[in-house]
Amino acid sequence: VAASLVLAATSMSAVHAPWRAAADVRTALSDAETELVLGSPGLAADKLGEARAALGVVLASRTSDRRSAEAAADAAAAAIARGDGRAFAAAASTVWTVILRAAADQAIAATGRGDVAGARAWLLVREFRPPTRFSRAAADATLALDSLAAGRKAAGAAAAIVRADLLDTYDGRLRSSVAGVREARLAGFDVRAADTASASLGYWSILRSSYVANRGAASARRVDSALVALADRSRQGRPVGAELRVIDRLLEGFRAAPLSEGELLRRAGQLDRFLRLVPIEYGRGVSDGKVTKDFEIQEAITFRDGAASAFRDLESVLIARDARATRRLGAILIALGDTLSGASRGTQVASPESVEANTTAALELIDVLYPSVWKDAAKTADFDVISATLDRLEAAVAAGDWAGAEQARLEAYGVFELGPEQRLRGLAPSLFRGVEGYFWYGEGGFDGLVQLVKRKAPAVEISQTRTALDQALAESEERIGSGPGSRASIVTNSAIIVFREGLEAVLILAALMASMVGAQRRYRRPLMGGVLLALVASVVTWIIAQTVLGSLAGWGEKLEAVVSLVAIAVLLLILNWFYHRVYWQENLQDLHRKKKRLLAGASLGIFSAQALGLIALGFSSVYREGFETVLFLQALTLEAGALTVLQGVLIGFAGVVGVFFLVIALERRLPHKKMLVATGVLITWVLVILVGQTVQTMQKVGWVSVSPVEGLELPYWSGVWFGLYPTWQGLAAQTAAALFVVGSYLGAEALRNRRRARLLAEPAPALGLEPHAGSVAASPGEITDRELVRSS
Secondary structure: OHHHHHHHHHHHHHHOOHHHHHHHHHHHHHHHHHHHHOOOHHHHHHHHHHHHHHHHHHOOOOHHHHHHHHHHHHHHHHHHHHOOHHHHHHHHHHHHHHHHHHHHHHHHHHHHHOOHHHHHHHHOOOOOOOOOOOOOOOOHHHHHHHHHHOOOOOHHHHHHHHHHHHHHHHHHHHHHHHHHHHHHHHHOOHHHHHHHHHHHHHHHHHHHHHHHHHHOHHHHHHHHHHHHHHHHHHHHOOOOHHHHHHHHHHHOOOOOOOOOHHHHHHHHHHHHHHHHHHHHHHHHHEEOOEEOOHHHHHHHHHHHHHHHHHHHHHHHHHHHHOHHHHHHHHHHHHHHHHHHHHHHHOOOOOOHHHHHHHHHHHHHHHHHHOOHHHOOHHHHHHHHHHHHHHHHHHHHHHOOOHHHHHHHHHHHHHHHHHOHHHHHHHHOHHHHHHHHHHHOOOEOOEOOHHHHHHOOOOHHHHHHHHHHHHHHHHHHHHHHOOOOOOOHHHHHHHHHHHHHHHHHHHHHHHHHHOOOOHHHHHHHHHHHHHHHHHHHHHHHHHHHHHHHHHHOHHHOHHHHHHHHHHHHHHHHHHHHHHHOOHHHHHHHHHHHHHHHHHHOOOOOOOOOHHHHHHHHHHHHHHHHHHHHHHHHHHHHHHHHOHHHHHHHHHHHHHHHHHHHHHHHHHHHHOOHHHHHHHHHHHHHHHHHHHHHHHHHHHHHOOOOOOOEOOOOOOOHHHHHHHOOOOEHHHHHHHHHHHHHHHHHHHHHHHHHHHHHHHHHHOOOOOOOOOOOOOOOOOOHHHHHHHHHHHHO
16 A cells, blocks of 8 residues: 555656646647637637646646736637737747746755755756757756765755856847847747747846846836836737837846856857858858858858857956947847848848948957957857858758768868867877868778768768767867967977078088188178078068968968969979989089189179179078078968967077088088988978878868778878878879989989980090180080099
């Protein structure tokens, strides 16, 4: 008998659990509204009766709330009798929000008593912030109850967290409902406007005590009046513009549950990042005053809504900094929303330029309003944008739009490459490599997205890779946190480039200055003057390059690919010269001949031909290397920023200066030719690396197709230091570059051997005799080769 009684009590408890009774109320009200719309008032009344019965269960212990809900139910019954859909929707929203208010109070009170089971039961009767592609469901209250049950948190602390979570939820609901009234009236949906207006009043009842604590009872009463007027006029189908303006002004800067510093930083990043994406998406969807791609317009609306949601969370902080600028920013966001809605409905399609202008004005206000610690916060929103873009990829796959899917994949990776990737390179290289694998070549047994989209794989396979990618991105976001990432590899690469090119210039200068000893040491001064001018010119070239490239930064990886292609062309030219002995042997012979002609002139004066010639000689010898260095560094600058690259430049330049003084001290005792040959080998290595990295960059921007090498997985460092990536295109290009260098060297050797054979076959000219008329005098290079051949 005792067991039966316990089971019966348990069964009744399950049947009459708050969440179940609340769900019954909501379902019955929804069914009643449906029957009313279908013209069946009798069935609507029956469903309302079911709602009343469940209402008595869920609010059994809340006498005041039960009376309020029953009064609203009476209003709903009268509306059914009149066939008034607006009035019924308003009454139904009132019933539901009374239940939400009671559930919030019960959950907070139960938590404060340490009643975890009771708190959990009432916490199930709740709503969440309006969902977007960028917001996560709030779990703070649930986690707080878990901690309370495990004894890790005191009841009072847990109750405070539950209260803050619920207040934050209904604060967001209040504002979205007010905005919903505005949108519903614009669209002509009067019933929806009445519904959301009454919901606004109900959400306000949950927040009112917090508002009183912040603004005072008098201000709260003004909000009461404005929201009641909004609900009444919406129920009557009358204009509500004035009421909406009053409510916006009264709620301005109010936040029921202040955000933590970390949450504020995240919202700041979202506002900045999402706002920047609005004109980009809108511009893709509009052409010649017409909407050409509805999907892009919806993307613009999504990003605008995300920015507006972030702004609402930040408004209370921004108002305190500059109320006028904050109001202006809010007005621009509202205007953008209206503009995008008009384009979506096709009633009025604004030009992309006007949307861009409004966005620029908003970003300028953000720059003024944000404290310095928020300035770089946009990076924290990159993961939200990546997730949203990957959602678009899966939607495109479901619709069979494979071109759109590939475009979304490239956009998602572009955001990752320009933001999180650079920080992960220093903090967590393995994570960076894993994320890149999921986007491109495959990772952890999953094919890469580029492969899946290319072969039009089933949606389930793409979803599996997406899930694994989401996990890797979540780990990456957690690892990055809010701290700056290490840029050691960028600094090292920059230093190597400067040292490599500087070593080349030092060796050329050493060869030129080797004979300037004794009385001729004075000739070094104008030569060094040319060197200093070349260094200044290289710095100016850097500044110009930064100015030009900075203005084109919006091109992103496309610009990096172009710069890298130019750098490859320069390297190929250098190596071709090198292995044909024009670059190091004949070039030095030409420089020596110029030097001898200059030294054969009159005494050295400040403005003499000899001085100017030596200055030009030093300038041309160094500036070429300086120009190449600037060119090579631009790709790194686009990747990591000028400040990081300049750190490596200073380190590399210090090494060059050290080598220069060492070479000058040793004078003729250095094996210059062997050092130049070693430099040539180093340049060959750089060429192969640059080719691999450039091919990968071109694949990222879609200029080169991607064909991963099945089964080949390379470590992260192979891409950083050797430019090796597991794609057939990259490996083939690197092989071709290496073969070109080897072929150039073998071709040069073949020509040299042929030249030797020809010289050996010719009779040696008699010493002291003039050549016969019509004969061709041997060039200095030929005489040198002939003497070299005979001596060997």
